[in-house]
Amino acid sequence: VTKRVIGIDVGGTTTKGGIVSSTGEIHDRAEIPTDQSAGTKGIIHVVEELLAKADSISAVGVGAAGFIDFPSGSVSFSPNVTYDDPHIRRALEARVDLPVVVDNDANAAAWGERAFGVVKGLQDVALLTLGTGVGSGLIAGGRLIRGSSGAGGEIGHTVVDHHGPPCRCGLRGCLEQMASGTAIARLASEAVERDPDSSILAFSQGEEITAQHVAKAAREMDETARRVLRSAGVWLGIGLSNVVNFLDPEAIVLGGQVVQAGEPYLGAARDTLVAMTQAQKRRAMRLDVSALGADAGIIGAGALALDLLEES
Amino acid sequence: VTKRVIGIDVGGTTTKGGIVSSTGEIHDRAEIPTDQSAGTKGIIHVVEELLAKADSISAVGVGAAGFIDFPSGSVSFSPNVTYDDPHIRRALEARVDLPVVVDNDANAAAWGERAFGVVKGLQDVALLTLGTGVGSGLIAGGRLIRGSSGAGGEIGHTVVDHHGPPCRCGLRGCLEQMASGTAIARLASEAVERDPDSSILAFSQGEEITAQHVAKAAREMDETARRVLRSAGVWLGIGLSNVVNFLDPEAIVLGGQVVQAGEPYLGAARDTLVAMTQAQKRRAMRLDVSALGADAGIIGAGALALDLLEES
Numbered sequence: 309v310t311k312r313v314i315g316i317d318v319g320g321t322t323t324k325g326g327i328v329s330s331t332g333e334i335h336d337r338a339e340i341p342t343d344q345s346a347g348t349k350g351i352i353h354v355v356e357e358l359l360a361k362a363d364s365i366s367a368v369g370v371g372a373a374g375f376i377d378f379p380s381g382s383v384s385f386s387p388n389v390t391y392d393d394p395h396i397r398r399a400l401e402a403r404v405d406l407p408v409v410v411d412n413d414a415n416a417a418a419w420g421e422r423a424f425g426v427v428k429g430l431q432d433v434a435l436l437t438l439g440t441g442v443g444s445g446l447i448a449g450g451r452l453i454r455g456s457s458g459a460g461g462e463i464g465h466t467v468v469d470h471h472g473p474p475c476r477c478g479l480r481g482c483l484e485q486m487a488s489g490t491a492i493a494r495l496a497s498e499a500v501e502r503d504p505d506s507s508i509l510a511f512s513q514g515e516e517i518t519a520q521h522v523a524k525a526a527r528e529m530d531e532t533a534r535r536v537l538r539s540a541g542v543w544l545g546i547g548l549s550n551v552v553n554f555l556d557p558e559a560i561v562l563g564g565q566v567v568q569a570g571e572p573y574l575g576a577a578r579d580t581l582v583a584m585t586q587a588q589k590r591r592a593m594r595l596d597v598s599a600l601g602a603d604a605g606i607i608g609a610g611a612l613a614l615d616l617l618e619e620s
Numbered sequence: 621v622t623k624r625v626i627g628i629d630v631g632g633t634t635t636k637g638g639i640v641s642s643t644g645e646i647h648d649r650a651e652i653p654t655d656q657s658a659g660t661k662g663i664i665h666v667v668e669e670l671l672a673k674a675d676s677i678s679a680v681g682v683g684a685a686g687f688i689d690f691p692s693g694s695v696s697f698s699p700n701v702t703y704d705d706p707h708i709r710r711a712l713e714a715r716v717d718l719p720v721v722v723d724n725d726a727n728a729a730a731w732g733e734r735a736f737g738v739v740k741g742l743q744d745v746a747l748l749t750l751g752t753g754v755g756s757g758l759i760a761g762g763r764l765i766r767g768s769s770g771a772g773g774e775i776g777h778t779v780v781d782h783h784g785p786p787c788r789c790g791l792r793g794c795l796e797q798m799a800s801g802t803a804i805a806r807l808a809s810e811a812v813e814r815d816p817d818s819s820i821l822a823f824s825q826g827e828e829i830t831a832q833h834v835a836k837a838a839r840e841m842d843e844t845a846r847r848v849l850r851s852a853g854v855w856l857g858i859g860l861s862n863v864v865n866f867l868d869p870e871a872i873v874l875g876g877q878v879v880q881a882g883e884p885y886l887g888a889a890r891d892t893l894v895a896m897t898q899a900q901k902r903r904a905m906r907l908d909v910s911a912l913g914a915d916a917g918i919i920g921a922g923a924l925a926l927d928l929l930e931e932s
Binding site: 385431432446448449451453454455456457458459460461462463464465466467468469470471477478479546549550553554555556557558584586593 | 697743744758760761763765766767768769770771772773774775776777778779780781782783789790791858861862865866867868869870896898905
């Protein structure tokens with residue numbers, strides 16, 4: 309029997325969902341801008357819109373930004389989205405009369421890559437989503453590392469350079485401050501002061517410099533842009549070497565917009581990781597780019613819902 | 621029925637074992653110096669000595685230094701002990717006709733604290749053993765993080781300061797280089813050059829300075845010794861904050877000789893960890909000192925053997 313479920317991905321900007329088949333394809337889709345003060349209402353809205361499009365839905369999975377207690381599906385902390393009802397799972401179950409599972413969004417994305425993506429069936433996997441921040445989901449022995457308060461696997465806030473710049477989390481030199489899109493933009497802003505001829509400035513056209521501007525300039529062989537990307541990539545590699553020492557994974561999957569910054573960034577990360585990893589650990593390890601891309605969250609939330617049906 | 625098992629702990633210096641009851645007590649004991657070139661023979665020797673002391677032993681558990689593939693019980697890498705037969709489990713099963721389980725020594729120690737020690741029954745726990753190096757075992761969702769090649773949970777080689785001193789593993793500024801007994805000795809050697817009146821030198825009496833000398837001087841309120849211990853403790857706290865971001869544990873357990881360095885070291889680690897951990901994560905978290913001490917490895921290997929009986 310082919311089951312169909314709903315998968316929902318709640319980020320700071322968009323709450324999006326889809327009807328996910330038991331083979332991991334997305335059929336219908338729906339999305340709304342995330343209402344910063346009513347995250348739970350937004351989830352219910354998208355779920356009901358999808359339910360109206362299809363019958364015979366068996367379960368609902370949600371990957372939501374924030375620390376999510378599992379399996380209760382309650383939010384314990386969420387800096388980017390305010391949930392009007394923190395008991396997301398209970399609120400949804402009251403409305404839709406279907407089994408519901410709620411997990412962290414990065415956990416859902418990692419679970420999606422493991423169920424249907426580039427690391428299908430592997431037991432020990434780390435997924436890092438590189439955007440303005442660094443999100444991550446970790447799988448050890450075929451199970452997500454959820455932690456005691458739903459805050460496990462926060463690689464973005466591991467410190468790689470205690471002398472580094474301050475982070476919004478209160479620490480200094482977190483991986484997020486050293487290797488994310490925000491880090492690339494900061495490094496580029498500093499670099500163009502020393503090199504005002506860099507084509508980074510031609511791409512940013514007086515606006516605030518972003519990682520995208522740097523990536524475009526690097527593609528045109530701007531040496532300053534390439535140096536900035538390599539520098540962020542080296543720090544990413546250092547962070548990944550810590551992931552290897554923690555988890556000893558079979559594969560690390562990199563997703564998120566910043567992955568598109570391309571070779572100077574990913575190449576430096578890969579070289580650094582190889583140089584910093586003992587031969588015994590890197591032998592069987594892969595560094596992959598996400599196969600599901602921006603859909604990893606929806607598909608992963610769907611995969612969690614499919615697992616729920618299997619368990620029951 | 622009260623089962624009795626054998627637990628073995630193989631370190632770089634000593635191979636020691638005991639008969640472990642189903643309530644985690646050690647009855648008879650046996651130990652030999654670890655033969656650096658014949659680790660597996662040493663294990664068999666201690667097991668046979670213990671078997672001669674007791675009848676009705678139901679299983680054997682071994683915690684062995686090195687990367688140990690689980691559940692095959694084979695060594696994939698071991699810098700400190702050479703195993704004459706790398707297939708430890710198979711070699712033991714051929715000799716003793718009992719169920720055998722083999723895991724990494726730090727994993728066994730963590731499992732012991734979780735089965736019978738200070739974190740009994742908790743689901744998410746990190747144990748760090750602070751000696752000349754930093755060993756560690758991590759438990760997520762009630763299961764050890766073993767990794768894909770038996771090298772999971774190596775907190776000692778996570779980088780906390782990329783500008784730090786080089787480590788034997790090839791990296792720079794690993795937690796082990798910043799916060800272990802070796803780190804304390806190195807910091808103290810530098811500090812006494814600036815302060816030749818420190819009582820650290822009175823305790824070391826011309827020998828090479830060790831963490832023990834520093835701890836003794838600190839107990840007599842030598843300010844240089846206290847500053848050295850606080851400095852290493854701050855780095856330990858930074859490393860522990862990374863453990864929290866990775867694992868979100870209910871408790872972190874500190875064991876090993878260096879824990880006896882006392883308040884300036886542990887106090888600085890605790891203060892740093894609290895300052896560096898978001899309120900949401902530290903709310904329910906404890907920092908404990910090992911209850912089983914030097915016996916954690918034997919008792920933990922015994923606990924793994926008891927689990928083996930329960931599964932079958």
